[in-house]
Amino acid sequence: MEVKLVNLTKCFSKKEGDVVAVDHLNFSIPSGKLVGLLGPSGCGKSTTLYMIAGLHRPTEGEIYFGSNEVSKFPPEKRGIGLVFQNYALYPHLTVQQNIMFPLENMKVEKKEALRRAQEMADLVGIGDLMARTPGQLSGGQQQRVAIARALVKMPEVLLLDEPLSNLDARLRLQTREEIKRIQKETGITTIFVTHDQEEAMSISDEIVVMNFGVVQQIGKPQEVYNEPANMFVAKFLGTPPINIIPAKVENGKIMMYKTEFNEKYDLNFADGTNLNIGVRPEYIKVDPKGKYKVYVEMVEYIGRDKTLIFKFDGQEKTCKAIIPSEVEVEPGTEINIDFKRCFIFDEEGKRLV
Amino acid sequence: MENQEVKKPSFLARIGNFFKTIGRKISERAAKKAGSSNKTQMLEWKKDGWKAAICLAPALLILAVFTFYPIVNTFLVSFFPSYNYLDDNFGYFAFDSYAQVLQDSTFWRAMGNTALMVIVSVPLSIIIALVITVLLNSIKKLQGFFQIIFFLPYVTNGIAFGLVFATIFSPMDYGLVNTILNAFGIDSVSWTGTARNIPYWAGIFVITVNAIWNGLAFKILVFLSGIQGIDKQYYQAAQVDATPKLRVFTRITVPLLSPMILYITITSMMGAFKSYSSVVSLFGESMGNGQNETFITAVGYIYKYFNKVTDGLPWLLSRASAAAVILFLFILVITLFQMWANKKKVHY
Ligand SMILES: Nc1ncnc2c1ncn2[C@@H]1O[C@H](COP(=O)(O)OP(=O)(O)O)[C@@H](O)[C@H]1O
Ligand SMILES: [Mg+2]
Numbered sequence: 001m002e003v004k005l006v007n008l009t010k011c012f013s014k015k016e017g018d019v020v021a022v023d024h025l026n027f028s029i030p031s032g033k034l035v036g037l038l039g040p041s042g043c044g045k046s047t048t049l050y051m052i053a054g055l056h057r058p059t060e061g062e063i064y065f066g067s068n069e070v071s072k073f074p075p076e077k078r079g080i081g082l083v084f085q086n087y088a089l090y091p092h093l094t095v096q097q098n099i100m101f102p103l104e105n106m107k108v109e110k111k112e113a114l115r116r117a118q119e120m121a122d123l124v125g126i127g128d129l130m131a132r133t134p135g136q137l138s139g140g141q142q143q144r145v146a147i148a149r150a151l152v153k154m155p156e157v158l159l160l161d162e163p164l165s166n167l168d169a170r171l172r173l174q175t176r177e178e179i180k181r182i183q184k185e186t187g188i189t190t191i192f193v194t195h196d197q198e199e200a201m202s203i204s205d206e207i208v209v210m211n212f213g214v215v216q217q218i219g220k221p222q223e224v225y226n227e228p229a230n231m232f233v234a235k236f237l238g239t240p241p242i243n244i245i246p247a248k249v250e251n252g253k254i255m256m257y258k259t260e261f262n263e264k265y266d267l268n269f270a271d272g273t274n275l276n277i278g279v280r281p282e283y284i285k286v287d288p289k290g291k292y293k294v295y296v297e298m299v300e301y302i303g304r305d306k307t308l309i310f311k312f313d314g315q316e317k318t319c320k321a322i323i324p325s326e327v328e329v330e331p332g333t334e335i336n337i338d339f340k341r342c343f344i345f346d347e348e349g350k351r352l353v
Numbered sequence: 354m355e356n357q358e359v360k361k362p363s364f365l366a367r368i369g370n371f372f373k374t375i376g377r378k379i380s381e382r383a384a385k386k387a388g389s390s391n392k393t394q395m396l397e398w399k400k401d402g403w404k405a406a407i408c409l410a411p412a413l414l415i416l417a418v419f420t421f422y423p424i425v426n427t428f429l430v431s432f433f434p435s436y437n438y439l440d441d442n443f444g445y446f447a448f449d450s451y452a453q454v455l456q457d458s459t460f461w462r463a464m465g466n467t468a469l470m471v472i473v474s475v476p477l478s479i480i481i482a483l484v485i486t487v488l489l490n491s492i493k494k495l496q497g498f499f500q501i502i503f504f505l506p507y508v509t510n511g512i513a514f515g516l517v518f519a520t521i522f523s524p525m526d527y528g529l530v531n532t533i534l535n536a537f538g539i540d541s542v543s544w545t546g547t548a549r550n551i552p553y554w555a556g557i558f559v560i561t562v563n564a565i566w567n568g569l570a571f572k573i574l575v576f577l578s579g580i581q582g583i584d585k586q587y588y589q590a591a592q593v594d595a596t597p598k599l600r601v602f603t604r605i606t607v608p609l610l611s612p613m614i615l616y617i618t619i620t621s622m623m624g625a626f627k628s629y630s631s632v633v634s635l636f637g638e639s640m641g642n643g644q645n646e647t648f649i650t651a652v653g654y655i656y657k658y659f660n661k662v663t664d665g666l667p668w669l670l671s672r673a674s675a676a677a678v679i680l681f682l683f684i685l686v687i688t689l690f691q692m693w694a695n696k697k698k699v700h701y
Contacts, residue, residue, distance in 0.1 A: 053593060054593075055589050055592070055593070074592075075589075075592050075593045075595075076592060076593070076594070076595030076596075077595075080593065081593075082589075082590070082593045084586050084589070084590065086586070088584065088586035088587055088589070088590040090587060090590075090604075090605060090608075091609075092608040092609065092611075093604075093608075101591075101594060101596070101604075102594035102595070104600075105594055105595050105596050105597065105600065106595070149594075153594070
């Protein structure tokens, strides 16, 4: 089922004044797709999710499930499955009882409920843990129980609130794949909230990048990465993060400290304009005939590639480049580099080129 | 959820933590000791042993005089029917006191009344307290105000409490309940007092109401602190899954409160077994219907023989002791059973 948010807004009134947690959100999630809602902590992701779930009432705006406007519906009428950040499994019930809980509410016959619970448990790979209680499970297993509980009632929409944040790195990778697989198998429209850009990029059909309650960009992960709409998105996606080099227009030339920025762009800037040049570490190549002379501070080997830490003349902070490990570079020397690609942002972070 | 309020530790959790901290301190000290060399350790033990003895002495002395000695003495005295406490002469050993108690119909009436309180008023008061707690917790406006109203009896003077109760259940026509009954054309009922015409059901009803009311505030206090310690997400999850309110109560709230419920059950059962003063305050020293002792309780029975003077001397102390030992055995068996049953049910 398609989920559409129109001008969705949520204000919390606090003693210090109102907080706009979510600000006129507009986007729609195509039926059967997995959308990642990505943004730093406190940007309103959970609030958005809880509004879709019906646990928060929107201050303004509408939520459509298919053609139904549901924003006045209580949560139990929406037919959604929700996985909480810390799972909220009932600690006194066994895995089986936890998964069956929603079915019992729907008055599904006992035998049928048992069968469906077992089926769902098998799907998420915890079929042999049915008799345990959540306290006897690892984080990853608990997380799968939570997914099974959310899926067992065949919801039309599945909402996941940072479901992997409590897992260790390896389990996170593994469970990520599994969520993707389960989502593909069931074809349920899914919204996946996370603050981890790598997670969002790898799992989502489409990502929605948010900051301060405002949507920054919507698109396919690769598109958003390759063509960020603004400096926030460019900085938020990618590890190591994009290099942002402050620049200033002097005598019609863009100067990065003492180095002239020498790429093709069809824009004219007035003298004194402040700009930001964004170059992803993998967009940098070492070339003896390169346009930019930089000073190499350090070289780090990271398996297949190596990281080059360098400075432009006059720069205080360092930049990072990822280059193939065959390229010989000595720390403490000056080398020439080239940009394969770069972005130009204005002072506020709006993308120009 | 990052945006959740930091949970305030419940009242019981704080008590628990207090003991945990003490326990940790003690074991840390012990570990430090174990590290030091053997000789100095012995010395330190000796030194510490003396310190500990001195610190504990007052408490131990008081316990010994007022608790351990009476317990042991009660057991002893119960086997010496002619024990005379004036000259501490034990006399002969026999089971006469037990035989007399067990053959006494008043004793069985006392046990029956006590059992009724344990079986009826304890579960009833716990259920009422739970329901009030849940309602109290679910209202948004004026929650603090209502909390204070329910806690007031807890801090109210017992005599004031008793006076209000006496007015409500006064046997006279002006009693609150009787006024209401009269308004519906029903004759007044002798609810309380020392008169001889108190119906058994009326007396038991008043005792039950009194017991429930008396313990309600503390129970609500404990339950409320417990309920506020339950993660709100369980309720949100239940809501998303369209769980009916009653099922939320029985399947989520009650199991998650089970440690508090166990604690309250045990303490209020002990209280019910020991009930005596409330009956005296309602029906006088004779405990109901003149000399009939209709509403006598187990402790009331013990008290009666403890104070009873025959031939100018309190000869029946042995009988009171025997009754006390029998009551003790009852409580012991029931508590053990309860512990065993709850081990399977309570979720910690
Ligand atoms: N129940 C609430 N009451 C008041 N403010 C809230 C509440 N929930 C969230 N907020 C505020 O709204 C903003 C967004 O929060 P949230 O949606 O939880 O962010 P996140 O993206 O980390 O999930 C934060 O500034 C948070 O403090
Ligand atoms: Mg969140």
